[in-house]
Amino acid sequence: MKNKRYEINCPYCGKVQYACLSILHTWGIADGGRGKCLGCKKIMTLVFDYEAGTMIAKMAENKNGQTI
Numbered sequence: 823m824k825n826k827r828y829e830i831n832c833p834y835c836g837k838v839q840y841a842c843l844s845i846l847h848t849w850g851i852a853d854g855g856r857g858k859c860l861g862c863k864k865i866m867t868l869v870f871d872y873e874a875g876t877m878i879a880k881m882a883e884n885k886n887g888q889t890i
């Protein structure tokens with residue numbers, strides 16, 4: 823499962839793209855992924871669902887919980 827690519831949808835523009843597990847994902851940290859949309863270039867938080875084996879892209883938030 824380590825090198826598998828997961829389909830994600832950009833939460834900003836909806837572009838479909840693919841992401842791999844991050845190091846943090848392999849450590850069991852579900853929201854440990856970060857990615858940059860290939861379309862709109864915005865930063866996404868990649869959340870891995872260990873039970874379903876799927877990746878979900880969410881809008882990234884800064885320390886104050888604001889969407890960036």
Ligand SMILES: [Zn+2]
Nearest residue numbers: 832835859862
């Ligand atoms: Zn996008």
